[in-house]
Amino acid sequence: MRRGPARSGWWVVVGGSVLLTVQNGLIMAAFGAYLVAVTADTGWAAGVVALGYAVVQLGNGFIAPLTGWACDRVGTRLVAACGSLLGATGFALAALSADETQFLGAVAVIALGCSASGIMPLTVAAVQALPQRRTLALGLLPSGIALGGLAVPLVALALESFGWRATFVGVAVVIAGVGLVAGSVLPTRAPAPVPARPPAAIPDEPPSCPGRAGPAGADIGADTGADTALGTALRSGTFWLLVAGHGTALVAVSAMNLHLVPLLAHHHALPLAVAGAAVAAMSIAQLLGQVVTGLIGDRVDKRRLAAGCMAVQTAVLLVMASVSDARALVAAAVVHGLAWGLRGPIMTAMRTDYFGLSSFGTIMGWSMGFVSLGLVTGPLLVTALEAGPGGYPAAMQALAAVSAVGLVAFLLLRRPALVPERRPRGAASEAARRRDAGATVPDDRNARNVRKGITMCNDAGDPALQRPGTYVFDGATSRRGYRMNKMFMSLRDTASRATFGADEAGYCDRFGLTPDQRRAVLERDWTAMLELGGSIFYVYKLAMMDGHSMQYLGGVFTGTDEESFTAAMRAGGRRDG
Structure with missing residues (x-):
C-alpha cells in the first residue's frame, strides 16, 4: 500500500524537473545568448533585452502570490498547463515583433507562463506529494x-545557425509540447485543507508543583502538524529574514544568469559557444550541489549551510571583480554554481520547517513576491554599472556587497517564536482554584499526566524511593525534562509523527531541547532520556514509534533483553531483598 503514493510522488518530482529543464534551458539561462543575438540583429540597446529579462523575473515573482493561491484552489496540473501554453504563445509573439515595444509585450506574456509553470507551483506540488521526504524532493x-x-550551447548553436526569430518559433513548439506532457503527472486537484490552530507556547519552566496546570493548549502548533497561517508568518521576523537572505542570493544568481555570457563574450572576447559552455559547466556544478543538499539537508543545520554558501558566493564575486584570466572566471562561475545549488533547496525547506505545509503554497507565493525584487534588481544593477566607468568589475563588487547582506540575514535567522494559546480570564478550572487555595484535589495523576501532559511531583526525600537504579520523577526532574516530555507528548498526533520522522533533529530544536537531550533522542539512548528528565510514560511514545514495546524498554533499563525481561515479569518480577 505504501509503494503507490511514493511512486506517484517521485513522478511529480520527475515531471517538475523536466518542466524546469525546459524553462531554464530555453528561457532563463538562455537570455544572455538571446541578448547577444537579438541586439546584433536588430541594433536595439542591450538594456531592452535586459529589461525583458527583468520583466520575466518580475512577473515570475510578483505573480507568485496569485499562482500560489491558484495552486491551493485548483491544483498544480491545470496551473502548469496554462503556463506552458502562455510561454509558447509569448515566444511566438516575440518572433513576430517589429520593435522594442512589441518585443517587451511578448516577453510579458512569457513572464506569465514562467510564473504558472515555474519553480513556485512545482515546489508546492513536490512538497505536497512527498511531505516526509521534502528536503530530498526539493x-x-x-x-x-x-x-x-x-541546453544553452544548443541554443547558442541554433541562434548562430538559424537566427533568433526562427529559434524563438522552435522554442515555442518545444515549450508547448514538452510542457503539456511533463505537466500531466502533476496533481489534478488541490489538497484538502488542514484546519488551522494557533500554536501553543512552551514555557521556559513547567508549572510549579504540585500539579499546576499549564497553558490551555498542550500541543505545539507547527511542531505538531498545526501549520502557520499566512498572517502569522507575515508578522514573524523569521519570514522577513528568509526573504532578505533568499532575495539577496537571487540578486547574484539572476545577474550571473544574464551577464555571464556577455561578460565572457563581450568583455573578454571569447566565442559565444565557449561562453555557452561556461554556463553549462556552472549548471553542472549547481546540479551537483542540489543533489548533495537533497541527501544531507535533513542531517545538517540548514541555516548555517545557507550562511556558508552566501559567504562562498561573496568571495566568488570578489574574485570575478579582480581577475581577468578567462579560465579563472570560468572556475569562479563553477564555484558560484555549486554554492547556488547547495543553498537553493534548503531555503525552501526552511519555510516548511518553520511554517508547516497546509498553507505552504500561499506562504511560498508571498515569499516569492518579495524575493522577486532580487531577481529584478540583479540584472538591472549589473547592466547599469557595466555601462559606467567601472565596467563589470564594479558590477561584481556591488553584487558581492549585496551577497554579504544576505550572509548577515542567514546568520540572524532563528525559528519563529511560538505564540501562546491564552486561557480566557476567569477560565481556570475549579480544581486549579482549589489547589491555589491549598486544598487537596484527588485525581488519577498518571492518567491525567498521560492525557494532558501536566507534570507531577513525587517526594524524592522518601527513603522508600531512594533505591539504586530507580529514576524518581520529582519536581526537579519534571522541570529538567519538561520540554523533552512535551515533545514526546506531541507524538500522539499522526502529522507530528510524520514531521518528526522527516527531520528529527529539527523537531528537537523546535522544542528547545538541550544538546544532551537532543543527542539522547537522536541516538535512542533510552537510559539517558530518563536521566535527563524524561518520564517513562512520555519516553514510551517515542519507543512505540520505533516499534518497541514496554518490555523492550524494561530490558534496556535492567541490562537484559526484551525476552528475558518478559520472562522475569511472567515469573513474578524482580524480588529485592
Missing part, C-alpha cells in the same frame, strides 16, 4: 534548472 526538483543550463 534537492532533486531543481536539478531541471541545472540540466537546463546544459
Whole structure:
C-alpha cells in the first residue's frame, strides 16, 4: 500500500524537473545568448533585452502570490498547463515583433507562463506529494534548472545557425509540447485543507508543583502538524529574514544568469559557444550541489549551510571583480554554481520547517513576491554599472556587497517564536482554584499526566524511593525534562509523527531541547532520556514509534533483553531483598 503514493510522488518530482529543464534551458539561462543575438540583429540597446529579462523575473515573482493561491484552489496540473501554453504563445509573439515595444509585450506574456509553470507551483506540488521526504524532493526538483543550463550551447548553436526569430518559433513548439506532457503527472486537484490552530507556547519552566496546570493548549502548533497561517508568518521576523537572505542570493544568481555570457563574450572576447559552455559547466556544478543538499539537508543545520554558501558566493564575486584570466572566471562561475545549488533547496525547506505545509503554497507565493525584487534588481544593477566607468568589475563588487547582506540575514535567522494559546480570564478550572487555595484535589495523576501532559511531583526525600537504579520523577526532574516530555507528548498526533520522522533533529530544536537531550533522542539512548528528565510514560511514545514495546524498554533499563525481561515479569518480577 505504501509503494503507490511514493511512486506517484517521485513522478511529480520527475515531471517538475523536466518542466524546469525546459524553462531554464530555453528561457532563463538562455537570455544572455538571446541578448547577444537579438541586439546584433536588430541594433536595439542591450538594456531592452535586459529589461525583458527583468520583466520575466518580475512577473515570475510578483505573480507568485496569485499562482500560489491558484495552486491551493485548483491544483498544480491545470496551473502548469496554462503556463506552458502562455510561454509558447509569448515566444511566438516575440518572433513576430517589429520593435522594442512589441518585443517587451511578448516577453510579458512569457513572464506569465514562467510564473504558472515555474519553480513556485512545482515546489508546492513536490512538497505536497512527498511531505516526509521534502528536503530530498526539493534537492532533486531543481536539478531541471541545472540540466537546463546544459541546453544553452544548443541554443547558442541554433541562434548562430538559424537566427533568433526562427529559434524563438522552435522554442515555442518545444515549450508547448514538452510542457503539456511533463505537466500531466502533476496533481489534478488541490489538497484538502488542514484546519488551522494557533500554536501553543512552551514555557521556559513547567508549572510549579504540585500539579499546576499549564497553558490551555498542550500541543505545539507547527511542531505538531498545526501549520502557520499566512498572517502569522507575515508578522514573524523569521519570514522577513528568509526573504532578505533568499532575495539577496537571487540578486547574484539572476545577474550571473544574464551577464555571464556577455561578460565572457563581450568583455573578454571569447566565442559565444565557449561562453555557452561556461554556463553549462556552472549548471553542472549547481546540479551537483542540489543533489548533495537533497541527501544531507535533513542531517545538517540548514541555516548555517545557507550562511556558508552566501559567504562562498561573496568571495566568488570578489574574485570575478579582480581577475581577468578567462579560465579563472570560468572556475569562479563553477564555484558560484555549486554554492547556488547547495543553498537553493534548503531555503525552501526552511519555510516548511518553520511554517508547516497546509498553507505552504500561499506562504511560498508571498515569499516569492518579495524575493522577486532580487531577481529584478540583479540584472538591472549589473547592466547599469557595466555601462559606467567601472565596467563589470564594479558590477561584481556591488553584487558581492549585496551577497554579504544576505550572509548577515542567514546568520540572524532563528525559528519563529511560538505564540501562546491564552486561557480566557476567569477560565481556570475549579480544581486549579482549589489547589491555589491549598486544598487537596484527588485525581488519577498518571492518567491525567498521560492525557494532558501536566507534570507531577513525587517526594524524592522518601527513603522508600531512594533505591539504586530507580529514576524518581520529582519536581526537579519534571522541570529538567519538561520540554523533552512535551515533545514526546506531541507524538500522539499522526502529522507530528510524520514531521518528526522527516527531520528529527529539527523537531528537537523546535522544542528547545538541550544538546544532551537532543543527542539522547537522536541516538535512542533510552537510559539517558530518563536521566535527563524524561518520564517513562512520555519516553514510551517515542519507543512505540520505533516499534518497541514496554518490555523492550524494561530490558534496556535492567541490562537484559526484551525476552528475558518478559520472562522475569511472567515469573513474578524482580524480588529485592
